[in-house]
Amino acid sequence: MPIIRVALPLPIPQLFDYIAEDAVHSDIGRCVRVPFGRGEKSGLIVSLPAEADVDRGRLKVVSHVQREVPALPADWLELVGFVARYYHAPLGEVVALALPPGLRRADGVSGEDVDPLLELSAAGRAALAEARRESRALTLLKATDALGGPARRSAVRALEAGSAVGDLIRRGWLVPRDDGGGRHLAAGRPELTVEQAAVIDTVVAAGTGFHAWLLHGVTGSGKTEVYLRLAERALAAGEQVLMLVPEIALTPQLENRVAQRFPAANVVSLHSGLAEGARSRGFVQALSGHADIVLGTRLSVFAPLPRLGIILVDEEHDASYKQQEGVRYSARDVAVWRARQRAVPVLLGSATPSLESWQHAGNGRYGLLRLTHRAVATTLPKVRAVDIRRMKLDEGLSPALHAAISERLKRREQSLVFINRRGYAPVLSCPACGWVSRCPHCSANLVVHLADRRLRCHHCGCDGGIPHACPSCGNQDIQPFGRGTQRIEARLNELFPEARVLRVDRDAARTRAQWEALLDKIAAGEADILVGTQMMAKGHDFPKLTLVGVVGADSSLHAADFRAPERLFQQLMQVGGRAGRGSLPGEVLIQTEYPGHLLYQHLGRHDFDAFAKMALDERRVACFPPFTHQAMLRADAPALSDAVEFLQHARRLAQSCAPETLRLFDPVPMRMSRLARRERAQLLVEADSRAGLQGFLGQWMTMLYAQRTPRELRWQLDVDPLDV
Ligand SMILES: Nc1ncnc2c1ncn2[C@@H]1O[C@H](COP(=O)(O)OP(=O)(O)OP(=O)(O)O)[C@@H](O)[C@H]1O
Numbered sequence: 001m002p003i004i005r006v007a008l009p010l011p012i013p014q015l016f017d018y019i020a021e022d023a024v025h026s027d028i029g030r031c032v033r034v035p036f037g038r039g040e041k042s043g044l045i046v047s048l049p050a051e052a053d054v055d056r057g058r059l060k061v062v063s064h065v066q067r068e069v070p071a072l073p074a075d076w077l078e079l080v081g082f083v084a085r086y087y088h089a090p091l092g093e094v095v096a097l098a099l100p101p102g103l104r105r106a107d108g109v110s111g112e113d114v115d116p117l118l119e120l121s122a123a124g125r126a127a128l129a130e131a132r133r134e135s136r137a138l139t140l141l142k143a144t145d146a147l148g149g150p151a152r153r154s155a156v157r158a159l160e161a162g163s164a165v166g167d168l169i170r171r172g173w174l175v176p177r178d179d180g181g182g183r184h185l186a187a188g189r190p191e192l193t194v195e196q197a198a199v200i201d202t203v204v205a206a207g208t209g210f211h212a213w214l215l216h217g218v219t220g221s222g223k224t225e226v227y228l229r230l231a232e233r234a235l236a237a238g239e240q241v242l243m244l245v246p247e248i249a250l251t252p253q254l255e256n257r258v259a260q261r262f263p264a265a266n267v268v269s270l271h272s273g274l275a276e277g278a279r280s281r282g283f284v285q286a287l288s289g290h291a292d293i294v295l296g297t298r299l300s301v302f303a304p305l306p307r308l309g310i311i312l313v314d315e316e317h318d319a320s321y322k323q324q325e326g327v328r329y330s331a332r333d334v335a336v337w338r339a340r341q342r343a344v345p346v347l348l349g350s351a352t353p354s355l356e357s358w359q360h361a362g363n364g365r366y367g368l369l370r371l372t373h374r375a376v377a378t379t380l381p382k383v384r385a386v387d388i389r390r391m392k393l394d395e396g397l398s399p400a401l402h403a404a405i406s407e408r409l410k411r412r413e414q415s416l417v418f419i420n421r422r423g424y425a426p427v428l429s430c431p432a433c434g435w436v437s438r439c440p441h442c443s444a445n446l447v448v449h450l451a452d453r454r455l456r457c458h459h460c461g462c463d464g465g466i467p468h469a470c471p472s473c474g475n476q477d478i479q480p481f482g483r484g485t486q487r488i489e490a491r492l493n494e495l496f497p498e499a500r501v502l503r504v505d506r507d508a509a510r511t512r513a514q515w516e517a518l519l520d521k522i523a524a525g526e527a528d529i530l531v532g533t534q535m536m537a538k539g540h541d542f543p544k545l546t547l548v549g550v551v552g553a554d555s556s557l558h559a560a561d562f563r564a565p566e567r568l569f570q571q572l573m574q575v576g577g578r579a580g581r582g583s584l585p586g587e588v589l590i591q592t593e594y595p596g597h598l599l600y601q602h603l604g605r606h607d608f609d610a611f612a613k614m615a616l617d618e619r620r621v622a623c624f625p626p627f628t629h630q631a632m633l634r635a636d637a638p639a640l641s642d643a644v645e646f647l648q649h650a651r652r653l654a655q656s657c658a659p660e661t662l663r664l665f666d667p668v669p670m671r672m673s674r675l676a677r678r679e680r681a682q683l684l685v686e687a688d689s690r691a692g693l694q695g696f697l698g699q700w701m702t703m704l705y706a707q708r709t710p711r712e713l714r715w716q717l718d719v720d721p722l723d724v
C-alpha cells in the first residue's frame, strides 16, 4: 500500500509518513488531513517514498486527500523547500505560511471566478444605438463600451456610475464571455516619458530569461507606469505577472490602477487582510492559471503561477517584506530566487533602494535602471533643514513650518506634518516624584492616547485608563511628555481653526475600509492639513499636496541600530517625495537641531548616490552587512537568565562546529528586553560568505533541534535579520 510523506505545521524539522490506499504519484503537492496525536492535522504531501521511516505497522491511515483543486506543482514544492533550507525553518511551517488556511485544511475550496469577464450583448448595443433618456445604466454602458473590449466585472464597477453594473447584467446588456483573448487590452495609457521608454527598452532588449533589475527612480518618476508596461508585455505574451507591494494599505490604489489599465485581465489580490474564502479562491485562481495578475503583500510571493512571466517588487527597500515572526523570510529575496528558478526577469523598484540591493547593482549582479526626473512635475521638492536650536517651538512646530502651512492654506493646497509616532504623547509622567507610565509587561512606556483617554502599550497592546493623579505620590498634576500625532493634530486645530485637519495613522485607519475612506477624503481635497506617520510616507500620489513638514526626525539620528540612518534617509526621502508631484511645486521642511548633518545635506540635494556611498563606506569599515552575512539566534523565557543560559549553551555547541571564519558574539539581552512578560536575549553570528554561514547554520540547527529545552523557553533563528 502506498505511503505518503507529509509536511505538517509543527516546530520540528521532521516529515511524517502515512498510509494512503489510493495515493498515486500525482498526489504529490496535494493537501491532506491526517490523524495526529489525539486529533487531526492538515499538511501537504511532499513525496511518495518507497519505504517508510518507521515500522510500516505503526503507520496510520490518511483521513482525507484534497483532490478538488490541482496539486501544487513541483516548482512550488522546490520554492517552499528552498525557503525552509535557507531560513532553517521546518518545511511544514513554511507550507503552512505559504498556503491559505482553508486550502491547507483540505476543505472544499471553490476556484470559482467571482470576477467574470463581461462584454456588451446585442441588446446592449441596441440600447446604445437607441438614444434613450440619460440614466445611470446608460452612462455606465457607454463607459464600458469606451473600454473597447471585454472587461471584468470589477473593472466595470470602477467606472463612472459603476454601481449600476448589476443592473446592466440583469437587463442582459452585459453578458459573460469566455475567458482568454481579451486580456491584451490596455486602456488609457499615457505616453511614456523618454526615461521610462529607455528603461523598458533595456529590459525588453535583455530578452526573456532570468535578469534581476534594480529600478532606481526618484519619487514621482513614474515607476508604476514602468511596472504596468512590463506587465502589459507579459500579458500579451500570455504570461502571468506577480506584483508585490509592501503593505496592504498600498494595495487599493494600485489595484484600481491595474484594473483600470487591464479591464479584461483577471487581477487577483492576495494579502493577509482577506477573508479566508477569498484568499483560498485567489490562490486557486493563480494555481490553475486563471489569474493573470497576482497583486499582493509579501505572502503572495508564494502564489503558484504556472505561466509566470515577470516579477515586479515595488518599494523593494521596505522592511515589511521581511516577516518578523515565525518563518522570517524576506519576500524580496525570495522573489529574486524565484525569478531565477523560473527563468524570468525580476524588477525591484524604489526611490531609496536598500543598501543590499544598491550594492548588488554596484557590483553588477543586478542591472541598474534609472529614472532621474519626475514624470509630471518638472522638479523635485525643495528640501530645507529648519535649524530649531535657538527657536521657540509651539508644541513642536517651528515658526517657519507655521508660516509655510498658512501659505498653503491661502493657496488652497495641502500640507502634511510628518511625525512618526502615534498617540498623543509617548509617556505620562509625574514632575513631582518622577513616576512614568511603564508597561507592566514590557520594557516600554505606555503611550498616552487622549482621543479615547487610554494609556496603551504599542508593543503588547495592553491598555488602561488615564489616572487622574500620580499612582505613586498622588500628585494631581501629571503631564503627558513628548509628542505624537494626536497632540500635533490638536494644536493644529487650535492654530488653524478654519482648516480641516486630518490625522492619518494606524489608530485612524484600523481597517482597510477606514484607510480607503481617509485616502478618498485626501484625494477629494476634503482635508487641508494632514498629520501622518510613516503610513503617509509610502507611494501616495496627491497632486494638491505641496508641503511636507518633518517633526522629530533627529531622534533616529543617533539610534543604536546600524540600519537607523538608512531607514531615516529612506523615510524622509519617501515622505518628502509626496510633495509637489503634480503641476504645483513642492517644499519639504525638516526641523532639526543638526542642520549640518551629512544625512540631511544629502537629502537636501536629493543625492541618494552620495548617501548610499557614505553609508556603504561606513558599513565596509565596520564590517556590517552587506559586507558580512548575519544570523541571529533569539531566545525568550519568563526569566532573562534562562534565555541567556540557553544562548550560552547554543554558543558552546556552535563552537564545536564553527569554521574559523565564523564570528560568534556573546549572548546579550535584546534592546527591548522584555515584551509581553517575556525576557528576550539574542546571539549574533557572522560570516564573510553566505555559503560559509549557511553551511554552519545547517549543522548548528541540527544540534539545536536535538536539544531538550525547558518548556517555557522558546527560540528562533533569524537569517539576514533586519534588527540587530
Ligand atoms: N508617462 C507618463 N505620463 C504622464 N503621467 C505619468 C507618466 N508616468 C507617470 N505619470 C504620473 O506621474 C505620477 C507619479 O507616478 P508614480 O506614482 O508611478 O511615481 P513613483 O515613481 O511610483 O513614485 P514614488 O516612488 O514616489 O511612489 C502619477 O500621477 C502618474 O500617474
Ligand SMILES: [Zn+2]
Residues within 6 Å of the ligand: 439, 440, 441, 442, 444, 457, 458, 459, 460, 461, 462, 676
Ligand atoms: Zn506592553
